[in-house]
Amino acid sequence: MTRLTVKDIDGLDQGFSAYDRELIEKTGMTLGEIACFSAGISPQEFQEAGEDYRVAVVPITAGEGIIGGFAQSVQGIVASLGFQVSVTRETDVDGIFEAVSSGSEIIFMADDVRFIAINLHNKRIADNGEATGRGYVAALNGMAKDLNGCEVLVLGFGQVGSPAVEFLLELGAKPAVYDIDEEKLHHIDKNKVQVEKDLRAALPKYHYLIDATPENSFIAPELLDGKAKIAAPGIPLGLTPEAYGKFKGATIHDPLQIGVAAMLALAVKP
Numbered sequence: 001m002t003r004l005t006v007k008d009i010d011g012l013d014q015g016f017s018a019y020d021r022e023l024i025e026k027t028g029m030t031l032g033e034i035a036c037f038s039a040g041i042s043p044q045e046f047q048e049a050g051e052d053y054r055v056a057v058v059p060i061t062a063g064e065g066i067i068g069g070f071a072q073s074v075q076g077i078v079a080s081l082g083f084q085v086s087v088t089r090e091t092d093v094d095g096i097f098e099a100v101s102s103g104s105e106i107i108f109m110a111d112d113v114r115f116i117a118i119n120l121h122n123k124r125i126a127d128n129g130e131a132t133g134r135g136y137v138a139a140l141n142g143m144a145k146d147l148n149g150c151e152v153l154v155l156g157f158g159q160v161g162s163p164a165v166e167f168l169l170e171l172g173a174k175p176a177v178y179d180i181d182e183e184k185l186h187h188i189d190k191n192k193v194q195v196e197k198d199l200r201a202a203l204p205k206y207h208y209l210i211d212a213t214p215e216n217s218f219i220a221p222e223l224l225d226g227k228a229k230i231a232a233p234g235i236p237l238g239l240t241p242e243a244y245g246k247f248k249g250a251t252i253h254d255p256l257q258i259g260v261a262a263m264l265a266l267a268v269k270p
Contacts, residue, residue: 016080019257026252027142031261032081038131038138038167039265049268050082053121055106056099059091063112066091074108077260106267108260115259117267126266128259129159132233135262136160136210137167139252140231144208148172153196153206157184160233161212165193178202211238221246233259 020030027034036046055078057071071087078085086104088095099107105121115128141147150173154161157179168175169192176194179185185195196202203209203223209230211219216236221243224230232238232253244251252258 016076016257019254020080023139023252026249027139028145029139029142031077031257034135034138034142034258035081035261035265037141038134038262039269041265041269045270046265046268047082050084053083053106053119053268054102054104055083055085055108055264056095056102056104057085057087058095058099058107058109059087060095060109060111061091070110073256074260077257078108078264081261081264083264106264108263115263117263119267122268122270124267124269126263127159128263130163131262131266132259133160133163133165133212134167134266135258136212136231136233136252137164137171138262139258140208140210140229141171143229143231143250143252147208150174150208151176151194151206152208152210153178153202154210154212155179155199155238156211156213156234157181157188158212161210164210164212164233169193173208176202176206213238217241219243 023029023031023034032046033043036043057074059066059071075085075087088098090098096107106117106119108117117126144150147168148171152168152173153176154165155178157177165175165177176196177185177188178196178199188195200223204225207225207228209228211230211232211234213234215238217240219239224243228247228250230247230251232251235255237244237253
């Protein structure tokens with residue numbers, strides 16, 4: 001899991017309305033609608049869950065420790081989706097104790113390895129990697145109006161890219177995958193998923209792209225289809241500054257929002 005920095009999330013909790021407007025403009029959906037689509041629940045079910053559940057975010061000190069503002073950013077995203085949410089005063093096990101004692105039924109927490117949301121009521125655990133992969137596919141589906149039958153190139157077949165490929169198949173898309181670690185691709189069903197071995201040759205062939213890598217600034221504008229639509233969950237952004245400048249209106253990228261929203265929707269799924 002990519003570890004975020006304070007810079008990545010600075011000011012994030014101040015711009016939810018603006019980000020929702022950006023998502024509507026690019027995908028035709030709000031953040032909540034993207035989350036619902038990714039989890040396979042209706043907006044009404046999600047709204048009702050917001051009325052029923054209390055959510056807690058527990059800061060975790062293990063590993064490299066707490067990222068300043070991270071818990072508050074998660075809190076802000078969850079609150080923007082209509083849920084009652086708080087950050088515990090205490091951390092770690094004591095924080096979990098505080099959350100449960102105060103009546104919270106969904107707990108968000110992250111260490112250096114994993115970021116999860118646990119629903120104590122229905123026993124669901126939503127993993128950020130799966131949620132982010134599904135969430136960005138949902139956003140790209142909105143940009144495309146419908147990915148059924150469309151060829152989509154996924155860069156990176158890890159914790160985010162793998163569930164993204166699975167969801168693309170569920171939607172009837174035709175995914176292709178590129179990963180610098182070819183060992184990860186040995187078990188792919190090549191009857192369902194195309195494996196690309198030459199990134200520079202592959203990129204211009206695809207109108208739809210999901211960048212699920214942690215690589216910075218490696219996709220130049222001349223490598224992309226001129227009408228490319230890009231969902232980029234990877235941190236940092238893989239597009240070069242020039243590519244982002246050219247494709248900003250056709251790119252979905254954020255440090256936390258879509259992943260957290262999709263986690264919440266997966267956690268409350270009936």
